[in-house]
Amino acid sequence: xxxxxxxxxxxSEAIYIFREVVAQFENPVxxxxxxxxxxxxxxxxxxxxxxxxxxxxxxxxxxxxxxxETIEFRDKLVExxxxxxxxxxxxxxxxxxKVTEETGKYSSRNMLQTTTLLDAxxxxxxxxxxxxxxxxxxxARAKERIFSVRDDFGQWDEKNQRPELFDLLNGKIEIGQNxxxxxxxxxxxxxxxxxxxxxxxxxxxxxxxxxxxxxxxxGLIWSASKYVYREEDEEVxxxxxxxxTVGDMTCTAAVESEADTIARIxxxxxxxxxxxxxxxxxDKRSEAAMEKRKQQGYF
Amino acid sequence: xxxxxxxxxxxxxDGKSTLIGRLxxxxxxxxxxxxxxxxxxSKKKGYDYLDFSLATDGLVAEREQGITIDVAHIYFSTRxxxxxxxxxxxxxxxxxxxxxxxxxxxxxxxxxxxxxGVIEQTYRHFFINNLLRVKHVIVAVNKMDLVDYDQSVxxxxxxxxxxxxxxxxxxxxxxxxxxISALKGDNVAQKSDTMPWFKGESVLDYxxxxxxxxxxxxxxxxxxxxxxxxxxxxxxxYRGYAGKIYGSSLKVGDAVTVLPSLTSSKIKTIxxxxxxxxxxxxxxxxxxxxxxxxxxxxxxVLVKSDEVPQSSKSLTAAVCWMDGKALxxxxxxxxxxxxxxxxxKIDSVExxxxxxxxxxxxxxxxxxxxxxxxxxxxxxxxxxxxxxxxNKAGGSFILxxxxxxxxxxxxxxx
Numbered sequence: 001x002x003x004x005x006x007x008x009x010x011x012s013e014a015i016y017i018f019r020e021v022v023a024q025f026e027n028p029v030x031x032x033x034x035x036x037x038x039x040x041x042x043x044x045x046x047x048x049x050x051x052x053x054x055x056x057x058x059x060x061x062x063x064x065x066x067x068x069e070t071i072e073f074r075d076k077l078v079e080x081x082x083x084x085x086x087x088x089x090x091x092x093x094x095x096x097x098k099v100t101e102e103t104g105k106y107s108s109r110n111m112l113q114t115t116t117l118l119d120a121x122x123x124x125x126x127x128x129x130x131x132x133x134x135x136x137x138x139x140a141r142a143k144e145r146i147f148s149v150r151d152d153f154g155q156w157d158e159k160n161q162r163p164e165l166f167d168l169l170n171g172k173i174e175i176g177q178n179x180x181x182x183x184x185x186x187x188x189x190x191x192x193x194x195x196x197x198x199x200x201x202x203x204x205x206x207x208x209x210x211x212x213x214x215x216x217x218x219g220l221i222w223s224a225s226k227y228v229y230r231e232e233d234e235e236v237x238x239x240x241x242x243x244x245t246v247g248d249m250t251c252t253a254a255v256e257s258e259a260d261t262i263a264r265i266x267x268x269x270x271x272x273x274x275x276x277x278x279x280x281x282x283d284k285r286s287e288a289a290m291e292k293r294k295q296q297g298y299f
Numbered sequence: 300x301x302x303x304x305x306x307x308x309x310x311x312x313d314g315k316s317t318l319i320g321r322l323x324x325x326x327x328x329x330x331x332x333x334x335x336x337x338x339x340x341s342k343k344k345g346y347d348y349l350d351f352s353l354a355t356d357g358l359v360a361e362r363e364q365g366i367t368i369d370v371a372h373i374y375f376s377t378r379x380x381x382x383x384x385x386x387x388x389x390x391x392x393x394x395x396x397x398x399x400x401x402x403x404x405x406x407x408x409x410x411x412x413x414x415x416g417v418i419e420q421t422y423r424h425f426f427i428n429n430l431l432r433v434k435h436v437i438v439a440v441n442k443m444d445l446v447d448y449d450q451s452v453x454x455x456x457x458x459x460x461x462x463x464x465x466x467x468x469x470x471x472x473x474x475x476x477x478x479i480s481a482l483k484g485d486n487v488a489q490k491s492d493t494m495p496w497f498k499g500e501s502v503l504d505y506x507x508x509x510x511x512x513x514x515x516x517x518x519x520x521x522x523x524x525x526x527x528x529x530x531x532x533x534x535x536x537y538r539g540y541a542g543k544i545y546g547s548s549l550k551v552g553d554a555v556t557v558l559p560s561l562t563s564s565k566i567k568t569i570x571x572x573x574x575x576x577x578x579x580x581x582x583x584x585x586x587x588x589x590x591x592x593x594x595x596x597x598x599x600v601l602v603k604s605d606e607v608p609q610s611s612k613s614l615t616a617a618v619c620w621m622d623g624k625a626l627x628x629x630x631x632x633x634x635x636x637x638x639x640x641x642x643x644k645i646d647s648v649e650x651x652x653x654x655x656x657x658x659x660x661x662x663x664x665x666x667x668x669x670x671x672x673x674x675x676x677x678x679x680x681x682x683x684x685x686x687x688x689x690n691k692a693g694g695s696f697i698l699x700x701x702x703x704x705x706x707x708x709x710x711x712x713x
Contacts, residue, residue, distance in 0.1 A: 004548075004567065005576040007583040009302040010381075015584035016543045019524040023597050023638070047572040048584070051537065052529035136374045143369055161369065162706045163395055163621050165402040167543065168635055168697045172704040186302075186383055188374050194300075272330065 010191055011044065014111040014183040015147055016167060018048035021128050021181050022055055028181075030086070032058040032118075034070035035246040036203050037132030037184065040192055041272035042077065042103040043201050044183060045130075057084035057182035059129075061116045064250040065089045065227040088120045107229055108250035118154045121178055128171065130181045136188045136256045137276060146185055152176035189244075189276045190269050209242045209260040220253035244269075245276050302381045303511055305432065306404035308397045308424045309389045313410045314441045318481035319373055319384060320351015322503065325488035328375035341634045348482065370400050372701040375443065389420045394654065394669035395621040397427050398709060406435035408502070413446045413478070416551050417459040422655040425460075429469045430617060430671070430711065433574040433687065435509060436474045437502060443494065444480040450496045453478045466656045477502055507653035517546040517690045519581070520609070521555075521601040523638035527586055537584040538569065540595055542638070545692035548580045549587070557595055558683040563604055564589040598639035600693075608693060610683040616665060616710035617663065617687075622700060626708065627673065634678070634710075636696040642679040643698075648674040666708075673713070678683075687711040 010206050021028050030045065032038045045054045060074060078085045094097045098119075099112045118218050121129065135142045145161050162170055170180055196203060213224040215234040222228055224236045226247050229255065241254035242265075259265045309315035320337075323329045329337070385400035387393060401407060406592040409424045411417060429438050438460055446452045457476050464474055477486055478497055485491035488503040500508070527539035549555075553566045570586045571575045579585045587601065595601075602608065620626050626645060634643045639643040650659035651672040659673070665670045683691030698708040 003573075003575075003578040005571050005579040005583050005585065007580055009582060012543060012582055012584040016524070017582070019541050020638075023525045048541070049527060050570075050572050050586075051531070051534050052527050053531075053538075055636065135372045142371045142373065158401075163399045163709070165399055165697055165706070165709045166692070166695055168637075168709075170635060170699055170704070170706045171698060172633075172699055186372070186374075188376070188381070190376070191300075191381065206496075270606070 010184070010187055011047075011195070012112075012144075013156070014044045015048040017169070017181065017183040018045050018130070019082060020147075020169045020171065021051070021130060024169070025128040025179070027124065028056045028125050028130060029059045029086070029124065030054075030056060030059050031132075032074065033132070033246070034066070034074045034204060035132070036192060036196060036207060037134065039077070039132065039201060039203055040195060041132050041183060042081070043199060044082075046081065054081070054083060054117060056130075057086050059086045059088065059120055059124075059126075060088050061113045061120065062089050063113060063248040063250075064089060065109055065225075065250050066244065067204070067206050067223075067249060068202045068248060068289045069206045069244075070221055073202075077202075083093075086120070086124070086125075087117050088115050092116070093119065105229055105231065108248070110251040114154065121154070126178060127173065128134045128179045128181050130183065132184055133182050134187050134189070134192075135185050144180075144182060144185065146173050148180040148182070149173060149231060150178050150180060154178075156180075190266070191271055193262070195268050197266055203262075204246065206243045206246060207265065209240055209257050211238050212241050212254065213237070214239045214241060222253060223249050225249050266286065300376070300381050301379070301511075302383060303406060303509060304383045304385065304404050305506070306385045306387070306397075306400040306407045306428075307410070308400065308407075308427075309410045309420070310385045310394075311411045312508040313389075313415075313420075314481045315386070315389075315410050317351050318408070318410065318439065318441065318479070318502075319386060320349070321481045321487045322382075322384075323375050324349075324351065325375070325484060325586070326375050326377055326503070330605060335491060354536060357407060366689075371394050375472040376620070377503070377507060382393055382506070389424065391423065391654075392669055394423065394427070394671070395619060397424065398431065398619045398621075401427050401431040401433055402709070404431075404433050406438045406506065406509060406619050407433045408439055411438060411440050411460075412457055413440050413442045413452050413456065415506075415567065416456050418465065419655060421460070422463065423441065425463055425467070426654045426656065429472065430619075432469050432472070432691070434471075434473060434511070436472060437505060438474060438476045439481075439502060440476065440478045441481050442484050443478045443485060448478075448485075448493045450494070453494075453497075463656065475499065475505060477505070499679055516581075518685070518693070519547045519549050519603055520637070520685075520690065521549060521587065522639070522692070523595055523597055524600045525600065525640050526595065538592070538595075539588050540601065541584075542601075543584045543585050544579055544581050547582055547689055548578050549603075550578045551576075552679070553603045555589070556604045557593065558600040558602060558607070559610070560594070560599070561607075562591075562593045564591040564593060598637075600639075602639060605660045608683050608685045608690075610681050612678045612681050613646065614678065614682070614684060614712055615649070615673065615675050616712045617671060617672045618698070618707045618708050618710045620666040620668055622705060622707035623668055623701075624700070625668075626698075628664060630666050631701060632707065633699040633701060634676070634682075634696045635699060636682065636684060637692060639682075640699070641682060644677045644679075646675040646677045674710070675711075684712055686713060 242257040258267045334425040371386045387396040387400040481484040486501045523540045568588045650661045687694030700707045
């Protein structure tokens with residue numbers, strides 16, 4: 001019997017993009033957060049270059065406020081696939097006095113990541129940084145190119161982006177510039193989860209329903225942790241929750257959920273009436289929060 | 300799941316954002332928090348209806364000026380398909396954005412305000428859909444609620460549009476007319492009983508029935524992106540050619556010729572990750588190995604041996620210019636054709652083509668931003684290429700500016 005490859009358009013597109021990166025750049029890196037999108041990227045990269053190994057390192061910008069489950073998962077994945085992992089710490093930039101720790105009720109190291117990222121790009125002379133951002137996540141990201149050119153300050157000039165036609169990706173840059181690459185630009189949250197289900201991809205345990213000490217602020221469920229500022233009258237309760245998106249503890253809210261398998265997560269998302277970034281505390285700062293961060297070099 | 304990419308273009312007032320918002324709303328693709336934000340912002344602006352355009356206009360500048368710049372991507376899905384809409388502004392100064400959006404699209408929606416009928420913008424949108432050979436065009440006559448759902452208004456616009464269609468360069472294009480009200484939701488996701496005289500389908504029903512993957516069959520083209528050579532003992536002699544298949548499927552055993560070297564071999568394996576297949580369809584990103592050990596690098600193209608295209612050191616193409624610096628004869632650019640880049644010199648600008656079907660102007664010897672024209676190129680090397688009408692992938696290229704590195708234009712080989 002003859003076997004015919006039935007192609008998955010989004011998967012094919014992502015693999016095509018990975019191969020263009022390796023062909024057009026000398027020193028690419030995959031930005032790995034430990035979240036489901038970057039884990040999906042690792043699987044796609046594996047497929048793009050099989051039987052060869054993934055031909056670029058992973059970079060994790062560690063805020064120091066990560067969920068321990070994410071770090072554990074990261075190390076296991078790197079070990080199993082024989083990947084090259086680079087970790088750079090936000091704490092170092094704080095210690096060097098390059099950035100100042102935020103204080104107050106909504107303090108987070110999320111914004112501080114940008115400095116550490118840009119320093120790492122300079123240190124290793126990365127010319128292409130592959131990330132798991134998706135256009136459906138947020139309005140400013142909806143305009144992002146697949147190959148998005150940044151100047152040596154990491155800035156995004158959204159009004160002067162290169163047109164992208166057909167599959168023709170133009171990665172030509174000058175020294176000092178780099179390109180942010182988004183292979184799963186065209187995936188939605190549901191596409192990612194359906195892919196994780198179909199491919200049986202392992203993900204960190206915090207995505208599944210579990211008991212956690214939490215408190216409620218502004219209608220969002222926050223993790224009770226020494227890294228998260230809490231007012232005295234904000235009462236800590238144990239709740240059954242899971243995370244839909246994983247940043248660090250200070251910028252990611254949980255959702256109440258009983259979904260303890262991927263299949264249940266997929267069906268929960270299909271019927272969900274709240275968007276994924278609805279649980280991102282960092283986006284709530286203002287309507288233009290993401291666009292401002294991107295102009296400064298944020299992912 | 301099947302993915303359908305759609306291009307839309309239009310101005311602020313023809314209700315395009317409202318149509319997209321309506322599609323999102325009726326397919327339940329807007330989540331509560333997004334819907335609440337729309338309600339909040341609509342109220343703030345003093346509207347007594349939901350301003351769905353707020354769901355699609357992403358950038359701060361756009362919200363300030365109430366206009367859509369650039370290309371925005373919007374996602375929604377039904378049980379049958381995932382949809383990606385590339386939404387672009389419709390004014391002449393955004394021609395390059397419309398061309399960009401249409402280059403990805405399998406279907407396109409052209410909006411006409413029922414009160415205004417066919418206007419200059421309509422010509423331009425349709426012209427771009429002709430030029431880029433977008434197979435399915437929906438002409439949505441919007442704001443039917445404001446003309447009392449009058450059939451004669453719709454029919455008159457249809458007649459005007461068909462005059463335009465007679466001048467189209469793409470006779471096989473499927474053009475469908477649908478009367479709608481995006482604001483009220485008539486004929487958008489569901490058929491409306493406000494227009495019983497209309498016998499066709501709603502916009503969404505029409506899109507749901509399209510089968511984009513199964514219709515275009517042209518010569519197979521396999522541009523090599525990169526060569527996979529694992530440095531592991533078990534794959535010591537492995538040489539896999541990584542790329543995406545265009546046109547039609549490739550099979551194990553197919554006799555293939557490598558361009559430009561014209562060496563020949565047979566396909567030994569077609570691989571996707573750790574599986575081998577006998578056949579892979581167009582659109583698949585695969586790795587191909589050949590029976591013979593021949594020298595192949597990025598930029599080379601595998602084609603079936605009985606489908607070798609023409610080759611030449613010159614070519615003529617319709618070019619849409621996308622750069623502030625004009626295209627002038629004598630200037631050099633890098634052409635990116637599939638995964639190959641070669642130097643090219645502008646020989647002459649034959650004509651500037653009016654996007655309103657009024658003809659060609661042969662008196663100008665340059666192309667400025669957002670203009671479309673017929674351009675003759677001299678190439679530094681012999682290039683194998685198709686015409687765009689024969690084969691989209693083999694007949695299109697981008698022009699890269701040698702100083703700024705930007706994508707300065709796109710060409711459709713004639």
